[in-house]
Amino acid sequence: MDIEMIHITKQFDGKQILKDCNITFAEGKVNCLMGASGTGKTTLINILMGLIKPDSGEIRGVQGKRFAAVFQEDRLIEHWDAIKNIRLVCDKEITDEKIIQELEEVAISERTAKPVSSFSGGMKRRVAIVRAVMAKSDILIFDEPFKGLDMELRMKVIEYINHRSKGKTVIVITHDKEEANSLGAEHFITLTNP
Numbered sequence: 001m002d003i004e005m006i007h008i009t010k011q012f013d014g015k016q017i018l019k020d021c022n023i024t025f026a027e028g029k030v031n032c033l034m035g036a037s038g039t040g041k042t043t044l045i046n047i048l049m050g051l052i053k054p055d056s057g058e059i060r061g062v063q064g065k066r067f068a069a070v071f072q073e074d075r076l077i078e079h080w081d082a083i084k085n086i087r088l089v090c091d092k093e094i095t096d097e098k099i100i101q102e103l104e105e106v107a108i109s110e111r112t113a114k115p116v117s118s119f120s121g122g123m124k125r126r127v128a129i130v131r132a133v134m135a136k137s138d139i140l141i142f143d144e145p146f147k148g149l150d151m152e153l154r155m156k157v158i159e160y161i162n163h164r165s166k167g168k169t170v171i172v173i174t175h176d177k178e179e180a181n182s183l184g185a186e187h188f189i190t191l192t193n194p
């Protein structure tokens with residue numbers, strides 16, 4: 001079943017951010033959410049995930065579904081190593097070797113047992129991406145996931161995501177249409193100011 005967000009409205013401090021917003025995300029496809037800064041893309045996905053309550057509106061197609069997300073911030077536990085950060089969301093039977101193998105796919109082959117506080121911004125980003133991909137989920141959300149990654153790493157990470165998110169409903173927020181195309185986006189939604 002597709003995800004439907006129907007008549008969603010949201011105000012912050014009296015300012016209307018989302019006004020009667022009607023959006024469908026196609027099930028099992030890569031959906032690309034675009035729009036200028038401040039049009040409420042992050043707010044919309046926070047509402048979708050149940051992290052923010054809308055002022056009004058309805059959401060269909062998410063009952064019993066599990067979300068995993070890469071937010072604009074990495075949201076890692078800084079004093080934990082990469083493996084432990086990822087393990088937090090994985091099935092118990094996933095081995096350290098498997099996690100290391102996935103990290104290698106995004107070109108992290110050293111420091112996996114060191115606190116992520118010692119990682120570069122781009123390394124932290126990739127740990128956050130692997131963590132979301134390895135989490136048990138039906139709906140995978142990426143909010144500007146490639147910030148801080150150079151072109152070569154970006155391509156590597158796109159390949160990794162494409163390979164590992166097959167069959168899931170993917171929602172990616174990006175300003176870059178080419179990036180969306182490389183991720184195989186088939187469904188494009190553009191938010192505008194109300």
Ligand SMILES: Nc1ncnc2c1ncn2[C@@H]1O[C@H](COP(=O)(O)OP(=O)(O)OP(=O)(O)O)[C@@H](O)[C@H]1O
Pocket residue numbers: 012013017035036037038039040041042043044
């Ligand atoms: N918790 C909050 N309290 C008050 N205002 C907020 C809050 N969260 C978001 N806003 C405001 O809502 C508007 C939309 O923010 P949001 O982050 O959803 O936009 P966006 O489209 O994701 O932007 P960007 O592309 O820059 O990430 C902004 O004007 C922002 O300042």
